[in-house]
Amino acid sequence: MLLVVSSPSGAGKTTLCRRLRGEFPNLAFSVSYTTRKPRSGEVDGKDYHFVDKDTFQEMIARDEFAEYAMVHGNLYGTSVAAIERALSAGRDVLFDVDYQGGEMLRKRFGEEVVLVFILPPSIAELERRLRARGTDDEATIARRLRVAREELRHYHEYDYLVMNDDLERAYDALRAIYVAQLHVRSRMEPKARRVLESAGPETP
Amino acid sequence: MLLVVSSPSGAGKTTLCRRLRGEFPNLAFSVSYTTRKPRSGEVDGKDYHFVDKDTFQEMIARDEFAEYAMVHGNLYGTSVAAIERALSAGRDVLFDVDYQGGEMLRKRFGEEVVLVFILPPSIAELERRLRARGTDDEATIARRLRVAREELRHYHEYDYLVMNDDLERAYDALRAIYVAQLHVRSRMEPKARRVLESAGPETP
Numbered sequence: 001m002l003l004v005v006s007s008p009s010g011a012g013k014t015t016l017c018r019r020l021r022g023e024f025p026n027l028a029f030s031v032s033y034t035t036r037k038p039r040s041g042e043v044d045g046k047d048y049h050f051v052d053k054d055t056f057q058e059m060i061a062r063d064e065f066a067e068y069a070m071v072h073g074n075l076y077g078t079s080v081a082a083i084e085r086a087l088s089a090g091r092d093v094l095f096d097v098d099y100q101g102g103e104m105l106r107k108r109f110g111e112e113v114v115l116v117f118i119l120p121p122s123i124a125e126l127e128r129r130l131r132a133r134g135t136d137d138e139a140t141i142a143r144r145l146r147v148a149r150e151e152l153r154h155y156h157e158y159d160y161l162v163m164n165d166d167l168e169r170a171y172d173a174l175r176a177i178y179v180a181q182l183h184v185r186s187r188m189e190p191k192a193r194r195v196l197e198s199a200g201p202e203t204p
Numbered sequence: 205m206l207l208v209v210s211s212p213s214g215a216g217k218t219t220l221c222r223r224l225r226g227e228f229p230n231l232a233f234s235v236s237y238t239t240r241k242p243r244s245g246e247v248d249g250k251d252y253h254f255v256d257k258d259t260f261q262e263m264i265a266r267d268e269f270a271e272y273a274m275v276h277g278n279l280y281g282t283s284v285a286a287i288e289r290a291l292s293a294g295r296d297v298l299f300d301v302d303y304q305g306g307e308m309l310r311k312r313f314g315e316e317v318v319l320v321f322i323l324p325p326s327i328a329e330l331e332r333r334l335r336a337r338g339t340d341d342e343a344t345i346a347r348r349l350r351v352a353r354e355e356l357r358h359y360h361e362y363d364y365l366v367m368n369d370d371l372e373r374a375y376d377a378l379r380a381i382y383v384a385q386l387h388v389r390s391r392m393e394p395k396a397r398r399v400l401e402s403a404g405p406e407t408p
Contacts, residue, residue, distance in 0.1 A: 119392075119395065122398075123403045123404070124402060149403045152396075155396045155400070156396075159388065160389065160392075162392075163399075173383060173386075175380070176379070176381075176382075177383075179376060179381075180364065180380045180381040180384035180385070183365060183377050183380070185359070185360065185363060188367070191365070192321075192323055192365050195324065195326055195327070195356060195367075196356050198327045198328060199352075200327070
């Protein structure tokens with residue numbers, strides 16, 4: 001399963017995803033490639049694969065990205081190879097990408113992709129949270145709110161919507177979506193077939 | 205939402221459903237009509253609506269059942285009116301019916317219906333549990349196992365499969381399916397629209 005979690009900045013996505021990975025070690029986090037410079041403390045290969053623009057462009061040309069996007073002048077992308085490695089090791093992969101990334105993943109991996117959007121209770125509340133964080137200047141907050149409105153307009157492209165008005169409830173919902181998806185028929189088919197086979201041949 | 209939970213007798217469905225209703229009071233249990241005689245302690249209108257065969261046949265003729273089935277010579281059915289009453293009161297409804305009932309509900313109510321099948325770990329384990337209950341004679345156990353095999357063959361008609369090899373895990377999965385389904389886009393659409401409207405008109 002490729003679990004995509006999108007949300008406007010400040011809606012609580014990072015906290016929710018970190019907790020989900022903590023509870024389900026089988027859920028791998030996709031390490032993106034980026035042309036952005038490492039920030040202090042960021043580790044190459046763990047936080048991101050840091051590459052230069054030429055390398056990134058060559059990877060695009062070789063169709064090596066399952067999804068990629070330009071964000072504030074920097075390129076970010078997820079390699080197909082990394083996803084396929086995780087899936088063939090029997091792991092699920094968690095993605096923190098926007099609706100464009102989700103759409104590209106859905107096109108490439110079809111029904112394996114589960115799209116979840118985290119909704120803030122309101123734009124006013126989102127603004128309040130961004131200010132409370134105290135990490136962004138006015139211009140950044142204005143930009144984040146503009147992007148948030150844009151992202152919200154794409155909610156109908158998602159399979160599930162989770163309102164984060166209460167962190168515990170939102171986590172319970174996100175967790176439920178992951179656990180439920182582990183039990184959709186297609187994923188449980190091998191187990192069901194084993195039980196059926198344990199029934200032996202039909203006895204009329 | 206109409207949540208249908210099916211399983212062979214002895215797979216733990218009754219325990220799981222009771223617990224789900226205990227945790228989610230908004231989940232109503234559908235009270236079936238039946239032509240079977242009340243057992244001692246059973247209350248008309250609570251356990252079942254007890255009716256005679258003529259009444260039941262008239263209800264069938266008037267198309268009043270969303271689903272009905274003959275089980276061991278007795279008729280059992282769920283009235284459309286009761287379901288619609290619950291849904292318009294904003295409640296979800298839990299059904300304990302087999303694959304035929306699930307199929308009839310799906311035909312009538314479409315995507316509102318969520319079909320969950322509880323799998324026993326194996327037929328041998330199912331047999332062990334039925335014997336451990338000590339309530340059934342040999343003929344009844346043999347019949348239940350025959351019916352179990354038949355029901356298992358229909359697992360591919362369900363949306364979700366839950367293996368009950370561990371009660372806590374099985375409950376966590378059933379609960380997750382219900383909670384996740386409360387968050388599918390179509391059910392969350394009104395909330396999402398409200399957040400979007402709180403964003404105000406588009407600001408270019």
